[in-house]
Amino acid sequence: MRVTESFHRVAKLHHVADNTIHWYRDWIEDFLRFHKVNGAWRHPRDLRGEELGQYLTHLAADRKVSASSQN
Template identity: 45%
Template sequence: METQPRSLIAVYREALASRHYARRTIETYERWLRRFLRFHQMRHPRQMGSQEINAFLTHLAVNEQVSASTQNQALAALLFLYKRLLEIDPGDLDGVVRARRPKRLPVVLSVMEVRAVLQQLEGPSALVCGCCMAVAYG
């Protein structure tokens, strides 16, 4: 009796589970693999390499405008596929257009601005904030 060959997706899912990846991570990585395969017209990953990975990740950044963390998640899913499951070096991934990281500037109030805010407070809020300021700044 012949057994059906298991699908790449099933083998991928089992490999993630056997390495104790979280259920949600397995689901997410599987979705990235499916998107990667559809993007390249269902070609087998063994027939593809760094050019196809770069094209997919660049597409995510440029056309779909995903965040940097989302693009990194897709990359991690594909690296797991190539390095751990297929045991293939995916090659040079330097040509990827990286998604932009948002600029996060810390918001810091000057002493004068803090005083201006505190002067607007009344009642218990003013008392609590005044006490905190006294403790913090002596």
């Protein structure tokens, strides 16, 4: 099962609003695309805190995403 499918299933079980699921899924996919290496996906279980920090820095520095959007 894809990561996003698993997320969707769990979010629905917790009665998360459809719009929220959509936005979170988009952020998850963006995070995974950011860490795609040579065209190959890396599973989230293989990513560590350092990779999360790199992504957050990318959002702030390159894409000018506000800190409140990163929470």
